[in-house]
Amino acid sequence: MSQLIVALDMMGGDYGPSITVPAAVQALSLLPDLNLLLFGLEDELAPWLSRFQLDKHSRVQVQYCSQQVGNDDKAAYALRHLTDSSMRNALNALALGRACACVSSGNTGALMAMAIRTLSTLPGVDRPALITRLPQIGGGYALLLDVGANISCNAEQLVQFALMGEQTAQQTLGITHPRIALLNVGAEANKGNEAVRQAGLRLREHAELDYSGYIEGNELFLGRADVIVCDGFVGNVALKTSEGVAKLLLGQRRRSGFLSKFLTFCLKKRLSHLNPDQYNGASLIGLRASVVKSHGSAGSSAFLNAILQAVGQIEYNLPASIAHRFDTALQDSHLR
Known part of the structure; x- marks a missing residue:
């Protein structure tokens, strides 16, 4: 993709937009080439976007959703019933090529289940x-x-x-x-x-x-x-x-x-x-695109680091590198 675009689940974690919005503001100020797709509930997200003037930012697109994944939601339930959640829509944007990476601090089990469903794993990888x-x-x-x-x-x-x-x-x-x-x-x-x-x-x-x-x-x-x-x-x-x-x-x-x-x-x-907070962000590797999981209790500086980590993975093109490594390993196993 010609643009550097990251999809953010703005509703994840313990604090939601009160943390994710300030982090998005910081990321945009640090990276002039960064564009963000923001997903969240309008009633909760819109006031924070207006407060930080992100609702009119030229490098921000907002998509409001009707659902969010709770910390206690089972992965199977989230996968079947929370199809218009901020998490699912952020991953869908990545799967459709609208974004280069996705960041969420939401429910780990739901994130993994949705990521596998929307993105699928790389050849040779059983589980991310x-x-x-x-x-x-x-x-x-x-x-x-x-x-x-x-x-x-x-x-x-x-x-x-x-x-x-x-x-x-x-x-x-x-x-x-x-x-x-x-x-x-x-x-x-x-x-x-x-x-x-x-x-x-x-x-x-x-x-x-x-x-x-x-x-x-x-x-x-x-x-x-x-x-x-x-x-x-x-x-x-x-x-x-x-x-x-x-x-x-x-x-x-x-x-x-x-x-x-x-x-x-x-x-x-x-x-x-x-x-x-300095090394917040665990990457969900083994998928066909880059997904970064931020700590649920992360503050704005920690969530910022997760966004920066996602940007780094875009630059490294990590999924393609892992795919090549598994292809090489498979060829080596056939030769032995």
């Missing part, structure tokens, strides 16, 4: 995976997937996640040969469930992959791997625990006394890179 960045202690990032789209996975799906993660690390982190590891309860070969052990064996058969074996939860931020693979249950718990610890440390109140204030300032400065 949510992938996110983790800051590393020595600087830079590692990628963690899946972080919540697939609660349980078989060995083949974990291998697929590794291939998708490898390509994402190459494209978005600029790492030529990403180091891949499986998140497990121990480093020994006999540790973990059957799916993880079988995935480890299969990954070792891929000579072109830099597979380094298992890592444990306490190594997530130590720079031991560039792509960390697990099922969505384990990944989501690991991610949410990490975010909770970061917020605990960054939210400590300053105590009285110069020394206490100085130490608190130094701690916050040292750990500022762990602030989840």
Whole structure:
């Protein structure tokens, strides 16, 4: 597409337009080539658009919807009955080529179900995976997937996640040969469930992959791997625990006394890179187009980062890169 267009579900998350509208304003001011398609309920969205003068913005198009996906709505219900929701319409715009990427902070299960229905997965991909960045202690990032789209996975799906993660690390982190590891309860070969052990064996058969074996939860931020693979249950718990610890440390109140204030300032400065708002946005990869899932509790700066992440994926053309990687892997398997 000649234009940079992102579709936004303005009703998702815990706060809706009060967060998504200011984020959209910031994104438009930062990126002069960006165009936005906004989807939401007129009664709730229109006052915020008017307040921030987005209703008359030359690079904004608004489509009002009659429904929204609630946080408690089951994926199957949303798929069947919420066909005029802001989430579904944003994804439809992407599927029809009206947008280059989609961002939503709504219900993860509904987003995944609707994305699969409207966009479908790439050839060779069983299920999309949510992938996110983790800051590393020595600087830079590692990628963690899946972080919540697939609660349980078989060995083949974990291998697929590794291939998708490898390509994402190459494209978005600029790492030529990403180091891949499986998140497990121990480093020994006999540790973990059957799916993880079988995935480890299969990954070792891929000579072109830099597979380094298992890592444990306490190594997530130590720079031991560039792509960390697990099922969505384990990944989501690991991610949410990490975010909770970061917020605990960054939210400590300053105590009285110069020394206490100085130490608190130094701690916050040292750990500022762990602030989840700075790396908000988990990409739903393995689909035929780019979809970014923002945290439901994200503030405007965090939702802005999710929009910027979507723009980055458009520039990298990540779905096409993953499709090419799977096509190459399939050809290699036929040759063996």
